[in-house]
Amino acid sequence: MEQTREKIRKAIARAPVLSVHAQRLLQICASRDHDVEDVIEVIRCDATLTARVLRVVNSSVYGLLTPITTIERAVTYLGERMVTCIALGESAGRLMKKPLPGYEAKGGDLWKHDLYAGFAARQAALHARGELDADLAFTAGLLHDIGKGIINDFLVDSAERFVSGIASGELPDYLDAERQLLGYDHCEVGLELARQWRLPTPIHWAVAWHHTPARAPEEGRPLVYAVHVGDVLAMMAGYGTGSDSLQYGLAKDWKDHIALDDGELDRLVLEVNEEFNQAVEAMNDE
Amino acid sequence: MSDLILGIGDFGASRDPAASIKTYALGSCIAVVLLDPSTRTVGMIHFALPDSSVNGRKAQDKPGYFADSGIPLLIREMSRVSGNGNSSRWVAKLVGGAAVMKCEDNFNIGKRNIMAAKKILWEKGIKPVAEDVGGNYSRTVTVPVGTGEVIISCPGRGQWKI
Incomplete structure (x- = not known):
């Protein structure tokens, strides 16, 4: 098992790099006192991202009578959440949109799961009993499963075994099944990647403990529960990532x-x- | 041949024996499949929530989203496509209504969906003859109209029929 763990550590080190602009954008969005100007400033520095944001805002989904031609208006119109989705899809798409045969999931399934979880985490955050920034919950939801793109490559012919082990009660859940086979689960792998990508600390909490929220540090619990x-x-909405869907408590x-x-x-x-359907349509229709 | 692929909140019926009706990844949603053996017509709805009173606007825009507003429309569509308004001999099959593990009632939309579908079908006099509901797995359903077989598949679990 130590050999497998070592291979996984190397795979994390080789993972696609998050662009500087996406990294900066995620940091800005995670900070409580940022405003839209900070977001616009980052996007303005990235020509590819600027072009993509403009294509999305002018897609038929938004039905604008007059096209938007400036990044300022585009960001204001789309909002921070949509811009974060676009930046992340652009920068980490290779990892987040790839097929996951280890989970018997098609290409794009993980991305849709992440998007849905982001919108749902934001809505849950609006009902949080503790103080919580809903847009931070969106970003954390979007990133919570980043470990799956890497651990997938080590899950060979395991889906059926895991599912029947859980059904018979031999395995408590999919997380435990991953850990028993590989010595790592997708949350631990995700946490390593979050550190490598220098994501803000609250995102680390969500990545590491989204299946075991009671283990998160107290200050992070409102976010992690959301x-x-x-x-x-x-x-539950059918946007899972294949064989592990619903296989957690x-x-x-x-x-x-x-x-x-x-x-x-x-x-x-x-x-x-x-919200999810509109975002998917806008990003497919640019 | 024109297959019907149903998204969340969609419903439809067909009597083209070469066609299939399919819906993907039900999660806590339910697929109600109606079969009229006399005309070999098959209908299906993929609904998400039990009760349309939570949002009147949505119920108007997309009635198939809810059990109470969607199932009666599926029955009407079955009557139209089959040309047989006598639903007393139709049979129903139910698929979906899953939940995560250790899911308590309050969060268990799947369980509420199952109860809603059964209640509405009972009120309409249509008998569910088979079901694959509940549990902790997301199902994809395909019904070839020619055979009326309800084929279920799920990653990690393969494929089976009810």
């Missing part, structure tokens, strides 16, 4: 952190579906 709930909602104490009754949960699901 991402946990967002992740679960993505799987819901934290018993989620209600201590997120205040949602039945009606609010259903309304939240509707809201998330609309």
Whole structure:
């Protein structure tokens, strides 16, 4: 197992590099006191990203009568969340959009899962009992599964074995199955990658503990529970990542952190579906 | 041959024996499949939530999103396509309604969806003859209209019929 762990560590070191501009954008969006000018300034420095943002805002989904031609107006119109999606898709797309045969998932499944989890984590954050920046929850939701793109390459013919092991009760969940086979789970691998990408500390918490939110440091729990709930909602909506979909537990104490009754949960699901569908359509239609 | 691929909130029916009706990755959503053996018509809906009263606007825009507003429309569409308004001999099959592990009732949309679908079908006098519901796995459903077989698949679990 130590040999496999070493190979995984090397794979993390070889992972695609996050662009400087995407890195900076994620740092800005994670800070509480930023404004839209900071975001515009970063995008203005990246010609490819600027072009992509302009293509998205002028896509037919938004139905603008007059095309938007400046990055200032484009960012203001699309909002920070959409711009973060575009920047991340541009910079980390190779890792986040690839097929995951280790999970029997198609290309694009992980990206859709991440997007849905991001929108759902943001909506959950609006119901958080503790103080929480909803846009930070969106970014953390978008990044929570970055470990899967790497650990996937080491999961060979394991999906069926894991699923039947969990069904028979031999394995508690998919996370444990990954750890038993490889000595690493996708959360631990993701945490290593988050450090390598120099992502802000709150994102580290969400990546490391989105399946075990009670283990997060106390100051990070509102965020990590929001991402946990967002992740679960993505799987329930059918936007999972293949064989591990729904193969994790819901934290018993989620209600201590997120205040949602039945009606609010259903309304939240509707809201998330609309935001998600619009984002997917806009990014496919540019 | 024109296959019907149903997204969330879509419904449709066909009596083209060469066609299939398919919907992907149900999660906590439910696919209700209706079969009319006398005309060999198949219908399906992929709904997400039990009750349309949570959002009247959405219920108008996309009634198939909810069990209570969508299933009656599926029945109407089945009648139209089959030319047979007598639904008493139709049969239903239910698929989906999954949840994550250790999911308590409050969060279990799948369980609420299953109950809603069964209640509405019961009120309409249509009997579910088979189901693959609940559990912790997301299902994809394909129904070739010619055979009426309900084929379910799931990553890591293969494929089976009900």
